[in-house]
Amino acid sequence: MSGWQRYGGMLVVAIIVVLLPLALPNNYYYDIAVRIALNAVVAVGLNLLIGYAGQISLGHAGFAGLGAYASALLTARYGWSSPLAMLAAMLGVGVLSFIVARPILRLRGHYLAMATLGLGIIIYMVLVNESSLTGGNDGMGVSGFSLFGLTLANERQWYWFASIAMLAAILIAQNIVDSPVGRALRAVHGSEAAASTAGIDTARFKARIFVVSAMFASAAGSLSAHYVGFISPQYAGFFHSIELVTMVVVGGMASTYGAVLGAAILTILPQLLSRFEGFETMVFGAILMLTIIFLPRGLLPTLAAVLRRSRP
Amino acid sequence: MLSQALQFFFSGITNGAIYALSALGFSLIYNASGVINFAQGEFFMLGGMIAVAFSALGLPLPLAVLLAIAATALAGWLLEKVAIEPAGDAEVVPLIIITIGASIFLQGLVQVIWGKGQKALKPFSGDTPILVNGASILPQSLWTIGLGIVIVLLLWWFFNSTRLGKAMLATSHNRLAAQLVGIHTRHVLAVSFALSAALGGAAGAVSAPITFTSYDIGIMVGLKGFVAATLGGLGSGVGAVVGGFILGLLEAATAGYVSSQYKDATPFVLIILILIFMPRGIFGGKATERV
Amino acid sequence: MTLLRVEALSRSFGGVLAVSELEYAVEEGRIHSIIGPNGAGKTTLFNLLTGLYRPNTGRILFMERDVTGCPPHELARLGISRTFQNLQICFNMSAIENVMVGAHLRLDQRMTPTMLRTPALVRADAACRDEAAQLMAFAGVERYVGSAADSMPYGALKRLEIARALASKPKLLLLDEPAAGLNAVETRQIDELIQKVAASGVTVVLVEHDMKLVMNISDHILVLNYGRKLAEGSAQEVRANPDVIAAYLGESVPAAA
Numbered sequence: 001m002s003g004w005q006r007y008g009g010m011l012v013v014a015i016i017v018v019l020l021p022l023a024l025p026n027n028y029y030y031d032i033a034v035r036i037a038l039n040a041v042v043a044v045g046l047n048l049l050i051g052y053a054g055q056i057s058l059g060h061a062g063f064a065g066l067g068a069y070a071s072a073l074l075t076a077r078y079g080w081s082s083p084l085a086m087l088a089a090m091l092g093v094g095v096l097s098f099i100v101a102r103p104i105l106r107l108r109g110h111y112l113a114m115a116t117l118g119l120g121i122i123i124y125m126v127l128v129n130e131s132s133l134t135g136g137n138d139g140m141g142v143s144g145f146s147l148f149g150l151t152l153a154n155e156r157q158w159y160w161f162a163s164i165a166m167l168a169a170i171l172i173a174q175n176i177v178d179s180p181v182g183r184a185l186r187a188v189h190g191s192e193a194a195a196s197t198a199g200i201d202t203a204r205f206k207a208r209i210f211v212v213s214a215m216f217a218s219a220a221g222s223l224s225a226h227y228v229g230f231i232s233p234q235y236a237g238f239f240h241s242i243e244l245v246t247m248v249v250v251g252g253m254a255s256t257y258g259a260v261l262g263a264a265i266l267t268i269l270p271q272l273l274s275r276f277e278g279f280e281t282m283v284f285g286a287i288l289m290l291t292i293i294f295l296p297r298g299l300l301p302t303l304a305a306v307l308r309r310s311r312p
Numbered sequence: 313m314l315s316q317a318l319q320f321f322f323s324g325i326t327n328g329a330i331y332a333l334s335a336l337g338f339s340l341i342y343n344a345s346g347v348i349n350f351a352q353g354e355f356f357m358l359g360g361m362i363a364v365a366f367s368a369l370g371l372p373l374p375l376a377v378l379l380a381i382a383a384t385a386l387a388g389w390l391l392e393k394v395a396i397e398p399a400g401d402a403e404v405v406p407l408i409i410i411t412i413g414a415s416i417f418l419q420g421l422v423q424v425i426w427g428k429g430q431k432a433l434k435p436f437s438g439d440t441p442i443l444v445n446g447a448s449i450l451p452q453s454l455w456t457i458g459l460g461i462v463i464v465l466l467l468w469w470f471f472n473s474t475r476l477g478k479a480m481l482a483t484s485h486n487r488l489a490a491q492l493v494g495i496h497t498r499h500v501l502a503v504s505f506a507l508s509a510a511l512g513g514a515a516g517a518v519s520a521p522i523t524f525t526s527y528d529i530g531i532m533v534g535l536k537g538f539v540a541a542t543l544g545g546l547g548s549g550v551g552a553v554v555g556g557f558i559l560g561l562l563e564a565a566t567a568g569y570v571s572s573q574y575k576d577a578t579p580f581v582l583i584i585l586i587l588i589f590m591p592r593g594i595f596g597g598k599a600t601e602r603v
Numbered sequence: 604m605t606l607l608r609v610e611a612l613s614r615s616f617g618g619v620l621a622v623s624e625l626e627y628a629v630e631e632g633r634i635h636s637i638i639g640p641n642g643a644g645k646t647t648l649f650n651l652l653t654g655l656y657r658p659n660t661g662r663i664l665f666m667e668r669d670v671t672g673c674p675p676h677e678l679a680r681l682g683i684s685r686t687f688q689n690l691q692i693c694f695n696m697s698a699i700e701n702v703m704v705g706a707h708l709r710l711d712q713r714m715t716p717t718m719l720r721t722p723a724l725v726r727a728d729a730a731c732r733d734e735a736a737q738l739m740a741f742a743g744v745e746r747y748v749g750s751a752a753d754s755m756p757y758g759a760l761k762r763l764e765i766a767r768a769l770a771s772k773p774k775l776l777l778l779d780e781p782a783a784g785l786n787a788v789e790t791r792q793i794d795e796l797i798q799k800v801a802a803s804g805v806t807v808v809l810v811e812h813d814m815k816l817v818m819n820i821s822d823h824i825l826v827l828n829y830g831r832k833l834a835e836g837s838a839q840e841v842r843a844n845p846d847v848i849a850a851y852l853g854e855s856v857p858a859a860a
Contacts, residue, residue: 183707187693
């Protein structure tokens with residue numbers, strides 16, 4: 001990957017981030033931008049697992065939910081500082097995902113999909129049922145996010161903070177992709193037999209990227225909890241897991257910027273669909289089906305391919 | 313004590329019959345196309361909702377149920393034509409997303425037509441519970457279990473004795489070979505979906521009087537049907553039925569003896585354990601990949 | 604030195620004995636071939652030697668060390684590399700990246716330096732890329748250095764796979780039907796490449812159906828039939844063996860080129 005290819009994309013995103021506030025009229029739009037950025041963090045991590053390594057997880061919202069609740073509990077009940085709580089949550093989620101990763105990632109295709117689905121739902125159910133700890137279905141309130149004594153007070157401040165988090169996520173993801181580890185992951189996707197005879201411990205690599213993507217999700221979950229000021233088990237639920245996978249698949253598999261695009265589309269879409277009063281679910285399902293049928297590699301890679309072909 | 317156990321048993325086999333039918337639907341489609349149809353649960357939902365709708369229009373109950381099954385079968389056929397066929401030779405992950413998209417679409421559609429509320433269907437032969445040794449079982453439960461048995465027998469006859477059935481079996485074993493002997497495999501795939509949908513729809517219509525039906529009950533039934541199918545061995549008809557009943561009974565036992573809160577977690581803990589320790593299920597064969 | 608030794612090796616699949624009580628030794632620095640009719644167990648033997656299958660009975664010794672049951676990535680670390688009968692190229696990567704994958708073991712695989720993109724990692728990667736380009740030139744596919752793998756023709760892909768296999772600097776290279784699907788000209792090019800590889804100090808074992816190629820370059824030939832050893836020896840010995848002629852070569856026997 002050349003220097004331009006590597007940092008050009010990030011530069012474009014950074015420019016958009018800096019210039020966007022000129023176009024945002026009020027706090028409602030800042031709110032959407034913050035949500036896009038935080039969703040992008042999860043999507044970028046999940047894309048490493050689904051798009052590059054060729055695996056699947058239908059339960060990733062579970063990790064985001066665990067990050068969110070861990071942050072909420074550590075700050076509210078034990079008075080931890082929010083950054084420390086977030087890091088601790090990431091560590092905890094990392095350990096948990098590592099434990100389940102090795103046995104689960106031996107599975108493939110539909111079986112892996114179902115195992116991760118089961119895992120996500122179990123996390124969801126624990127969050128619902130342990131209501132003395134989590135507030136159950138009613139959810140629980142979360143304090144603001146404080147860094148170096150400053151608490152992020154409004155949507156605009158969060159906008160800058162979340163954008164930095166998103167750019168950091170993109171940077172780390174791109175670093176992983178263009179490295180021996182990244183090539184190993186793509187080789188596992190391309191041909192496991194070839195990868196293993198080239199010396200790649202495929203099981204170990206799959207597990208490692210699973211853990212990395214789970215930690216991305218946890219971080220985004222922690223930040224979302226602090227941003228919204230409230231967390232409920234739905235955040236860890238099946239539908240949210242599906243939304244996350246959709247971001248990756250629609251935006252572009254094996255494309256970090258595709259995942260960002262997917263996050264943007266999936267965050268804005270419900271807002272656009274709200275005018276369809278009652279039809280939102282139907283339209284969402286239809287869009288999902290049609291996009292995958294006609295653009296199986298996702299929007300960004302398809303666009304890129306079209307552009308490449310139109311060049312003489 | 314005995315009556316309590318018996319109660320759990322009754323609730324277990326009633327749900328077991330539902331899961332068995334749902335699992336059969338999964339196995340059918342998986343055999344025909346290698347696709348796991350995440351929209352399977354929605355067929356169950358459609359069966360119930362459409363039966364309620366027809367019944368509300370004034371049609372006699374038996375007719376409403378039969379028409380509901382037929383309509384659901386049509387929905388299954390349409391799903392294959394509109395969503396699966398155009399996808400061609402798509403990879404596993406996109407296919408999963410397509411069927412999930414279809415599932416969401418169907419839920420949304422039903423939501424638009426009939427709203428979010430719960431609907432009730434009249435029981436086929438009254439709702440006075442039958443008492444057995446201190447435990448009670450609803451007549452409708454007997455209808456459900458009975459229907460389950462009848463359907464399984466019908467399917468067994470269909471696959472073993474009819475040309476279309478044998479053609480479907482042949483396609484599931486080796487699609488290319490089936491095509492070479494003149495079997496119209498696209499047609500077989502569409503029929504598989506329709507048949508699968510009919511199975512789900514029948515289960516939904518028959519159990520609607522027991523549990524209220526609404527636009528979102530399909531999700532859980534679908535997931536549990538998949539767990540049952542995997543437990544019994546994906547692709548095995550016998551496995552689907554056995555898996556369904558085992559799951560139903562295990563769930564009832566968990567609710568009764570462990571914790572009713574976590575009853576719904578049973579299938580998911582089970583699926584993870586199965587997939588880790590016994591991924592081929594009880595009746596699934598061993599497969600080796602040629603490199 | 605005996606580089607690889609196989610003792611009483613057996614492997615069956617659901618009752619079918621694919622490889623049966625096989626005794627085989629590979630001497631360092633020579634070109635060995637394994638021939639036999641389809642279904643004789645050649646690819647199964649390769650899969651056993653590279654850890655993709657575990658044997659039911661017997662032992663595999665590499666450099667006098669028992670490696671029976673070692674997983675593929677372990678064997679790669681010890682110095683065994685292979686190509687595949689049905690091309691296992693990663694079409695989701697570029698041609699040069701495929702070759703770089705072969706060098707994986709010699710690069711830093713730790714997650715933290717990777718996420719931080721340390722200068723040492725960048726330097727090593729650049730060196731790896733140069734090496735991969737050289738290997739592609741060695742294999743005769745240098746014109747595809749900037750290309751995607753899925754834009755390359757079949758013959759070039761076969762040679763790309765060999766380049767990838769060489770990237771790990773193996774001691775033993777197993778080539779599974781390297782000439783399959785190639786025409787006469789391409790087969791001769793593969794012939795030359797294999798000889799270049801052997802000349803560079805890598806021990807080569809190949810499975811092949813192309814008798815002309817086999818007879819031309821092999822120092823030693825093993826003949827399998829129904830999973831068992833039928834005969835072994837030099838090209839002349841094997842060609843003259845009546846069992847081999849009867850089972851496999853038929854009436855006419857090709858002369859060495």
